[in-house]
Amino acid sequence: MQRHAVCHAVERQDQQDVERHAGRGLSEVISNSHARSATFGLSVTMRPDYGVLPAADLALKLEQNRALFVHARPVMETLYAQIVNTHSMIALTDASGLILHSLGDDDFLARAEKVALRAGAVWSEARQGTNAIGTAIAEREATTIHGDQHYLRANQFLTCSSVPILDPLGNLSGVLDVTGDRRSYHQHTMALAKMSAQMIENRLITSTCTEALRIHFHSRPEFIGTLMEGIAAFSLDGRLLCANRSAQFQLGLALGDLRAQTLESLFGASVDEMIARLAAKPLALGLHSGVAVFANVECPLRAPAPSPGMRETAASNLRDLSTGDPQFAAAIERVRRVIGKNIPVLIGGETGTGKDVLANAIHRDSPRHAGPFVAVNCASLPETLIEAELFGYTEGAFTGAAKRGAPGKIAQANGGTLFLDEIGDMPFPLQSRLLRVLQERVVQPLGGARPIPVDFALVCASNRNLRERVEQGAFREDLYYRINGLVVTLPPLRERTDLAVVVDRILRSERFAGRVVGVADEVLALFARHRWPGNFRQLSNVLRTASAMLDDHESQIRIAHLPQDFLDEPVPREAGAIRGTRLDDIAASAVAAALEAHDGNVSAAARALGVSRTTVYRKMRS
Ligand SMILES: Nc1ncnc2c1ncn2[C@@H]1O[C@H](COP(=O)(O)OP(=O)(O)OP(=O)(O)O)[C@@H](O)[C@H]1O
Numbered sequence: 001m002q003r004h005a006v007c008h009a010v011e012r013q014d015q016q017d018v019e020r021h022a023g024r025g026l027s028e029v030i031s032n033s034h035a036r037s038a039t040f041g042l043s044v045t046m047r048p049d050y051g052v053l054p055a056a057d058l059a060l061k062l063e064q065n066r067a068l069f070v071h072a073r074p075v076m077e078t079l080y081a082q083i084v085n086t087h088s089m090i091a092l093t094d095a096s097g098l099i100l101h102s103l104g105d106d107d108f109l110a111r112a113e114k115v116a117l118r119a120g121a122v123w124s125e126a127r128q129g130t131n132a133i134g135t136a137i138a139e140r141e142a143t144t145i146h147g148d149q150h151y152l153r154a155n156q157f158l159t160c161s162s163v164p165i166l167d168p169l170g171n172l173s174g175v176l177d178v179t180g181d182r183r184s185y186h187q188h189t190m191a192l193a194k195m196s197a198q199m200i201e202n203r204l205i206t207s208t209c210t211e212a213l214r215i216h217f218h219s220r221p222e223f224i225g226t227l228m229e230g231i232a233a234f235s236l237d238g239r240l241l242c243a244n245r246s247a248q249f250q251l252g253l254a255l256g257d258l259r260a261q262t263l264e265s266l267f268g269a270s271v272d273e274m275i276a277r278l279a280a281k282p283l284a285l286g287l288h289s290g291v292a293v294f295a296n297v298e299c300p301l302r303a304p305a306p307s308p309g310m311r312e313t314a315a316s317n318l319r320d321l322s323t324g325d326p327q328f329a330a331a332i333e334r335v336r337r338v339i340g341k342n343i344p345v346l347i348g349g350e351t352g353t354g355k356d357v358l359a360n361a362i363h364r365d366s367p368r369h370a371g372p373f374v375a376v377n378c379a380s381l382p383e384t385l386i387e388a389e390l391f392g393y394t395e396g397a398f399t400g401a402a403k404r405g406a407p408g409k410i411a412q413a414n415g416g417t418l419f420l421d422e423i424g425d426m427p428f429p430l431q432s433r434l435l436r437v438l439q440e441r442v443v444q445p446l447g448g449a450r451p452i453p454v455d456f457a458l459v460c461a462s463n464r465n466l467r468e469r470v471e472q473g474a475f476r477e478d479l480y481y482r483i484n485g486l487v488v489t490l491p492p493l494r495e496r497t498d499l500a501v502v503v504d505r506i507l508r509s510e511r512f513a514g515r516v517v518g519v520a521d522e523v524l525a526l527f528a529r530h531r532w533p534g535n536f537r538q539l540s541n542v543l544r545t546a547s548a549m550l551d552d553h554e555s556q557i558r559i560a561h562l563p564q565d566f567l568d569e570p571v572p573r574e575a576g577a578i579r580g581t582r583l584d585d586i587a588a589s590a591v592a593a594a595l596e597a598h599d600g601n602v603s604a605a606a607r608a609l610g611v612s613r614t615t616v617y618r619k620m621r622s
Helices: 002-022 026-039 057-066 065-081 106-114 132-139 190-207 245-251 263-267 271-276 326-338 355-365 383-391 428-440 466-471 477-483 501-511 521-527 533-549 564-568 583-595 601-609 613-622
Strands: 088-094 098-104 143-146 159-168 172-181 212-218 232-233 238-244 283-286 290-296 347-348 374-375 418-421 457-462 484-488
Touching: 002 457, 002 521, 026 132, 057 065, 057 098, 057 501, 065 088, 065 098, 065 172, 065 190, 106 172, 106 326, 132 143, 132 159, 159 190, 172 190, 190 232, 190 245, 212 245, 212 263, 212 271, 212 326, 232 245, 238 245, 326 355, 326 484, 347 355, 355 374, 355 418, 355 457, 374 383, 383 428, 428 477, 466 477, 501 521, 501 533, 521 601, 521 613, 583 601
Parallel strands: 347 457, 347 484, 374 418, 418 457
Antiparallel strands: 088 098, 088 172, 143 159, 159 172, 212 232, 212 290, 232 238, 283 290
16 A cells, blocks of 8 residues: 555656656647557557667668767767666667667666567667657657556666757668656756767768868857857858758748858858968857857868878777677777787787778877878788888988988888788898887887887788798797787688678768668678678779679679679679679579578578578578
């Protein structure tokens, strides 16, 4: 009896909280959503659909929502730090309500797991009835759904606050959700979720409009650089590309109306005038409404060129590189553990497996990331040049030397990372000089100048077996032990289980056809059986050439688009021969072999082939 009364008191309190914080019109939102839930054929007492997407399909979805995921994850971690130990969790979904990523308190995650509130589950209204994620998507509004406002009884122990995340064009990109036990409802949760969603949107804008002229503005200069700042991006001919929520508010126009405006009509200055004043920070400007604002103007295309010695780096960090292959993910995890600990990393792997890309990512994630990344390919330089290139030389050190001498790559890497690619090809006499640099941390330029102290992180790569080179007497054993603090070997493409994700990512990032295209299932099946001697480099080339073969109206690469030399090359991956020569036969054969190798387990076979389960089922039926 007493327990009953307590429960009622909690529920009353819950209800009051919700009414107080969710604002007017809530009952209408809920009743509309309940009506929709009923039309989806759901009933209050039914057991919800707890199915989750298989890991390979989820990895593909993550890849498709990569920008959202990459920018949301750090924000989610910051948000989590605010709500830790409140029996709650944070979830990020795509525009359909599919949970891409979640994090939270262990105790609550365990309870949430029971109602499939976890990555791979879909929380649309159609699947779960009224719930904050699904209802926020349906209403395109920040939504709190509390306790028994959930349509399904199974979900009524939850309180959820969800905020839609819009992409720079104003389209729904996903939802950020904070869910907890309904007894732990807190009035600040929605405010925190809204701020976090805004942070993600701002990050999406700044990362998308990298080549645009961007204006960060506010009527109070101290608010520039904070969440309150307006961000508006313009093409270099002055057209508005996108504007964040604060910019829309300050400019007094919705995104659709802003698109008809130009830099000049909104800020009273042309692109050239803005660029001429790039250095003024903050810059005083007048809005079209007459309101005075302060602005920081950025125009990366007009920014100074990077300093020499600093190589162009691929814009990836370690997290970005991992796309679902367990072997590769394990290698990345091991690398992550030694980063910043003065342990040299030696990357092995066949040509084109991404050793250079990984070395770049290691640098980007290291505490020395603000320093230079200096790469030297030991195989591409003649022995006579590599010594000068690496160690530097003084004025007049040898005939033909530049008048003033040069510092050398090792000295240039000071404070950053030195990447010695193809180290197995380093000429033997130079190996002992390199060893001395690594031991003594000073470099002596040719020509006898004073030794220069150097401090850098060392990453080496080789596609040769260095152990064998040591045994053959071609590589110094002492140097070998000096450089192999951590050895990671990148898997060849033919062994990777995330081929579909990799292909999707390349097509999205490269836009070879001038737009994003896809790959037909039979092509993926063929890819899955290919040996890929050139690994990523070869895959990129094949996709580039195939994309060029597409007609304007075609959006999928089919076998007919693949380059002939690639089709001539196929070597079956597994021992089992391909049965038949028709493409369908080849695909069916690949599926049959994968099923056989995985004891008929469709999910495992789909993962191995890098295709969806549906594809495997289709091929089984055909
Ligand atoms: N994960 C990846 N996804 C897509 N493309 C990639 C990936 N990793 C590498 N690449 C691309 O593949 C090509 C080869 O990569 P990289 O130069 O890093 O390989 P490598 O192992 O160093 O090759 P090599 O031994 O021949 O020097 C590059 O164009 C790179 O951008």
